[in-house]
Amino acid sequence: MNRRAAWITGTFILVILIGAGGWLAYDKLLRHDIPVYASDIDQFKYGSIGNDEANGLPYLIWRVLPTVFADHLPGPGGYASVGFLWEPGRDHSEAPIGFSHARVGFERMAINCAFCHVTEARLDANEQPKYYIGGASNTVNVLAYQQFLTACARDPRFNADVLLPAIEREVPLSFVDRLLYRFLIIPATRKALLQQGDQFAWADKRPTWGPGRIDPFNPVKFGMLKLSDDGTIGNSKMQVVWGLDARNAIRANAPLHWDGLNTSVHEVVVSSALGDGANAKGIDWNTTNRIEHILRTMQPPPSPIKTDAALVQRGQVVFAANCAECHAKDGARTLTAVPLAELGTDPHRDAMWTTQARDTYNNYREGYDWGFKSFQKMDGYVAETLEALWLRGPYLHNASVPTVADLLEPAEQRPRSYLRESTTIDQDRLGFVTGSCDPAHPPKQGFCYDTTQPGNANGGHLYGMTLTAEDKRALLEYLKTL
Ligand code: HEC
Ligand code: HEC
Known part of the structure; x- marks a missing residue:
C-alpha cells in the first residue's frame, strides 16, 4: 500500500471510529x-x-x-x-x-x-384496594x-x-x-x-415522618435556597390536590398549602416540581401546564359510605351552626388562615415557613427567572373545604388525630398514640382503621404515631366540643357523605 492509500484508509477508519464513538455517546448518554x-x-x-x-x-x-x-x-x-x-x-x-x-x-x-398525591383505600379489608388519584398519599414513607x-x-x-x-x-x-x-x-x-x-x-x-407525611419545605430551605438549619420541624400530612379551580371560585387567590404560603396555583405547581428535583434544563412547560390543568379540573371522588338519611339531615343542620363558617363553600372564613392563638393546633409546621424563606423563594432565580412573587407568610392554618373527607384521614395538618370521631372530642380524650398501618376505611369513626401502640415499644409493622413528639401534638381545633352525643353522631354521619 502506498503512503497515500494508507493515509486515506487511516483517515477513513478514524472517521468511522469518531462517528461510532459519537453515536455511542449519543445513544448511551445523550x-x-x-x-x-x-x-x-x-x-x-x-x-x-x-x-x-x-x-x-x-x-x-x-x-x-x-x-x-x-x-x-x-x-x-x-x-x-x-x-x-x-x-x-x-x-x-x-x-x-x-x-x-x-x-x-x-x-x-x-x-x-x-x-405523594394518590390515596390507597378500600371499604373492607378483603376488597382489592382502589387508587384515588389526586388524594393525599397514606402509604408512601x-x-x-x-x-x-x-x-x-x-x-x-x-x-x-x-x-x-x-x-x-x-x-x-x-x-x-x-x-x-x-x-x-x-x-x-x-x-x-x-x-x-x-x-x-x-x-x-x-x-x-412516617407514611403520608414529609417536611415539605425544610429540604428546599436547606438545599435549593441555601438557608442555614434553623432547627424548625415542618412535618406535615400530604394534601389532596383536586379541584383547585373550585377553591379559587370560592375565594379568588385562595391560599395554598396548610399554612397558606402561596396564593398562585401555577407557582405551587412549579415550585413543587423544583422541590422534587426538577430544574430549568429539565422542565417541559407543556407538561407542567398540563399538570396544572389536571389539578385545576380533577374532581374529588364521591363518598361510597352508606349513611342514614334522617341522621345526615340532622347532621347538616349541626354542621351549618358549628362548622360552616370555616368549612362550607359559602363560609365567611373558608379558605382563610385561622390564627394559631385561636386555633390551637400544633405550631411547628407554621413556624417552619419563615419570612426569610418567603423572601428567598420569591427571589429565587437559579438557572432561570422563575418569576415567583406569591410566596407569603400567614399566621395559622387554612380552613379547607371538606370534600371527600372519608379519604383524608388521619386528620389535621400533621395527621395527629386518627378519626373525625376523635377530632370531635376534647384533646385529652383523643388517642395519645395510634398505629398507622391500614388503608381500610373506618366507616364508623371516619378515617382509616388504626390500631393502638406504645411508642416506647413500637411494633415491627406499621408506624406508631406519637403525639408527644415535637410537631405531632394533637390539641386544638376545639370546635363542636359542647355538642350532645346525638348531635355529634349526626354531624359525623353528615361528614361521611362529603
Ligand atoms: C414528596 C411528596 C410530594 C410530592 C412528590 C409532591 N407533593 Fe404536593 N404536597 C405534598 C405535601 C406534604 C403537601 C402539603 C405541604 C404543606 O403545606 O405542609 C403538598 C401540597 C401540595 C399542594 C397544595 C394543595 C392545597 O390544597 O393547598 C399542591 C397544589 C401540590 N402539592 C401540588 C403538587 C404537584 C403539582 C406536584 C408535582 C410537581 C407535587 N405536589 C409533588 C407532598 C408532595
Ligand atoms: C374557626 C374556623 C373553624 C371552625 C369553626 C371549624 N374548623 Fe375545622 N378546621 C379549621 C382549620 C383552620 C383546620 C386546619 C387545622 C390544622 O390542620 O391544624 C381545620 C381542620 C378540620 C379538619 C381536618 C381536615 C383535614 O384534611 O385533615 C376537619 C375534619 C374539620 N376541621 C372539621 C370541622 C368540623 C366538623 C367543625 C365543626 C364542628 C369544624 N371543623 C369547625 C377551622 C375551623
Whole structure:
C-alpha cells in the first residue's frame, strides 16, 4: 500500500471510529426518550415532571437495590415496604404509581406528583384496594425511602462487583453497557446518593415522618435556597390536590398549602416540581401546564359510605351552626388562615415557613427567572373545604388525630398514640382503621404515631366540643357523605 492509500484508509477508519464513538455517546448518554401519555391520569401517575436527569436513579440500579440491600429496608416485600403502589397487573420491576420511567441517556426512575398525591383505600379489608388519584398519599414513607438509598450508598457492597451480577440476573447487558455501568454509572450514582444523604442529615435530628407525611419545605430551605438549619420541624400530612379551580371560585387567590404560603396555583405547581428535583434544563412547560390543568379540573371522588338519611339531615343542620363558617363553600372564613392563638393546633409546621424563606423563594432565580412573587407568610392554618373527607384521614395538618370521631372530642380524650398501618376505611369513626401502640415499644409493622413528639401534638381545633352525643353522631354521619 502506498503512503497515500494508507493515509486515506487511516483517515477513513478514524472517521468511522469518531462517528461510532459519537453515536455511542449519543445513544448511551445523550438520547432522550421521555414518554408523554395520552390520558391525563396516566400522565399524572407515570409522566415526568422534569427531574429525570437531575434526580433520576439509573433504572437498573433502582431495580436491584431492594434485592441486594433487602436488609436496609424497613420490612419484607421490597419497595412495597416503603409504601410504593403498583396497579394490578404491573410487575414490581415496572414503575410504581408516582414514578416516571424515562430514558435520558440511560433509563432512569424519578418521582413525580403522584408519589405523594394518590390515596390507597378500600371499604373492607378483603376488597382489592382502589387508587384515588389526586388524594393525599397514606402509604408512601418518603423518609424511609431516602434513608434506604443513603444506607445502600454507604454500604461497601454498593460497587460494580456486586451490582453488575445482580443486574445481569435480571437483564442481560451488552459489553459497552457493562463498561458504562462499571466505570461511570455505578460510581456516579453512589457519589450522588452519598451527597444526598449528607444533605438530608438534618432530618435525622428531628422526629421521623412516617407514611403520608414529609417536611415539605425544610429540604428546599436547606438545599435549593441555601438557608442555614434553623432547627424548625415542618412535618406535615400530604394534601389532596383536586379541584383547585373550585377553591379559587370560592375565594379568588385562595391560599395554598396548610399554612397558606402561596396564593398562585401555577407557582405551587412549579415550585413543587423544583422541590422534587426538577430544574430549568429539565422542565417541559407543556407538561407542567398540563399538570396544572389536571389539578385545576380533577374532581374529588364521591363518598361510597352508606349513611342514614334522617341522621345526615340532622347532621347538616349541626354542621351549618358549628362548622360552616370555616368549612362550607359559602363560609365567611373558608379558605382563610385561622390564627394559631385561636386555633390551637400544633405550631411547628407554621413556624417552619419563615419570612426569610418567603423572601428567598420569591427571589429565587437559579438557572432561570422563575418569576415567583406569591410566596407569603400567614399566621395559622387554612380552613379547607371538606370534600371527600372519608379519604383524608388521619386528620389535621400533621395527621395527629386518627378519626373525625376523635377530632370531635376534647384533646385529652383523643388517642395519645395510634398505629398507622391500614388503608381500610373506618366507616364508623371516619378515617382509616388504626390500631393502638406504645411508642416506647413500637411494633415491627406499621408506624406508631406519637403525639408527644415535637410537631405531632394533637390539641386544638376545639370546635363542636359542647355538642350532645346525638348531635355529634349526626354531624359525623353528615361528614361521611362529603
Ligand atoms: C414528596 C411528596 C410530594 C410530592 C412528590 C409532591 N407533593 Fe404536593 N404536597 C405534598 C405535601 C406534604 C403537601 C402539603 C405541604 C404543606 O403545606 O405542609 C403538598 C401540597 C401540595 C399542594 C397544595 C394543595 C392545597 O390544597 O393547598 C399542591 C397544589 C401540590 N402539592 C401540588 C403538587 C404537584 C403539582 C406536584 C408535582 C410537581 C407535587 N405536589 C409533588 C407532598 C408532595
Ligand atoms: C374557626 C374556623 C373553624 C371552625 C369553626 C371549624 N374548623 Fe375545622 N378546621 C379549621 C382549620 C383552620 C383546620 C386546619 C387545622 C390544622 O390542620 O391544624 C381545620 C381542620 C378540620 C379538619 C381536618 C381536615 C383535614 O384534611 O385533615 C376537619 C375534619 C374539620 N376541621 C372539621 C370541622 C368540623 C366538623 C367543625 C365543626 C364542628 C369544624 N371543623 C369547625 C377551622 C375551623
